[in-house]
Amino acid sequence: MPASYAYLGPEGTFTEVALRTLPEAATRELTPYVSVQSALDAVRTGEAEAAFVPIENSVEGGITTTLDELVAGAPLMIYREVLLSITFALLVRPGTALSDIKTVSAHPAAQPQVRNWLKKHLPDAHWESAASNADAARLVQEGQYDAAFAGEFAAARYGLEALETGIHDAENAQTRFVLVGRPARPAAPTGADKTSVVLWQRDDHPGGLRDLLGEFATRGINLMLLQSRPTGAGIGNYCFCIDAEGHISDRRMADALKGLKRICLQVRYLGSYPRADMRPEDVQPPRLGTSDEEFVEAADWVARCQDGRF
Numbered sequence: 001m002p003a004s005y006a007y008l009g010p011e012g013t014f015t016e017v018a019l020r021t022l023p024e025a026a027t028r029e030l031t032p033y034v035s036v037q038s039a040l041d042a043v044r045t046g047e048a049e050a051a052f053v054p055i056e057n058s059v060e061g062g063i064t065t066t067l068d069e070l071v072a073g074a075p076l077m078i079y080r081e082v083l084l085s086i087t088f089a090l091l092v093r094p095g096t097a098l099s100d101i102k103t104v105s106a107h108p109a110a111q112p113q114v115r116n117w118l119k120k121h122l123p124d125a126h127w128e129s130a131a132s133n134a135d136a137a138r139l140v141q142e143g144q145y146d147a148a149f150a151g152e153f154a155a156a157r158y159g160l161e162a163l164e165t166g167i168h169d170a171e172n173a174q175t176r177f178v179l180v181g182r183p184a185r186p187a188a189p190t191g192a193d194k195t196s197v198v199l200w201q202r203d204d205h206p207g208g209l210r211d212l213l214g215e216f217a218t219r220g221i222n223l224m225l226l227q228s229r230p231t232g233a234g235i236g237n238y239c240f241c242i243d244a245e246g247h248i249s250d251r252r253m254a255d256a257l258k259g260l261k262r263i264c265l266q267v268r269y270l271g272s273y274p275r276a277d278m279r280p281e282d283v284q285p286p287r288l289g290t291s292d293e294e295f296v297e298a299a300d301w302v303a304r305c306q307d308g309r310f
């Protein structure tokens with residue numbers, strides 16, 4: 001039996017469409033799970049080789065269930081990311097008119113992407129959250145709700161029709177998905193990579209967050225995501241999910257992680273993986289003094305000083 005990739009199902013999610021763009025998905029059995037949690041748990045128990053889940057969208061930021069799952073529990077690692085441009089279709093049972101719609105459903109992350117459209121076209125409809133957009137379509141098929149926001153491609157799978165397509169409040173809304181597995185050696189650097197970590201501050205003090213960010217800034221490392229999540233230990237207690245430009249095998253990144261390890265209560269490494277938004281030839285060269293060669297030269301110089309050989 002081929003190894004299986006778990007994904008946020010049921011069949012017909014945007015997650016499935018994004019997963020199928022990965023070449024390695026063609027050689028795996030793809031298994032839908034009812035939630036991000038259950039897909040990631042399947043990886044933790046060894047039932048699945050990896051799980052593919054949404055993690056961030058350009059309209060509202062981090063998908064908190066996914067971030068919280070990566071922050072807590074047995075450690076997992078991100079191996080790949082995929083970006084997908086998203087517009088929604090309003091799916092209904094055949095024969096339903098706009099004026100018949102009293103309830104609409106979708107994944108909570110869809111709501112901020114269709115809010116204005118809803119206000120304009122269905123101001124009185126009740127919003128009901130579903131486990132995914134395709135699950136909302138399934139619930140419409142079962143008669144539980146009148147309409148679902150989902151991918152147009154989900155209509156055929158659930159015997160529905162699209163009353164409207166191309167729904168999007170924000171131009172170029174994109175969702176980012178990640179392939180998550182058990183910890184192992186990260187893939188080799190491609191030249192356009194991203195490193196994800198979670199940081200817990202050691203103590204609360206003025207400029208504490210600036211100290212954490214300074215470890216990246218002084219080494220010329222650009223950040224691409226900064227999302228605070230409550231630790232659960234009371235109001236004001238947060239950890240920080242960070243995506244930074246570069247690979248753990250870059251000297252400047254390894255050095256920044258060493259600095260963070262020294263000053264943080266805890267650092268959770270979530271992986272280094274190829275960026276979906278940029279090719280290696282388009283990446284800016286490292287800032288002055290932060291290339292691998294300059295780190296090696298500086299370390300040699302210190303070693304020579306320690307030996308009195310400068």
Ligand SMILES: O=C(O)C(=O)Cc1ccccc1
Pocket residue numbers: 008012013014015016054057086107109110131132133134175
């Ligand atoms: O993959 C799906 O269909 C989901 O339910 C997650 C999601 C939610 C909103 C936009 C893209 C993906």
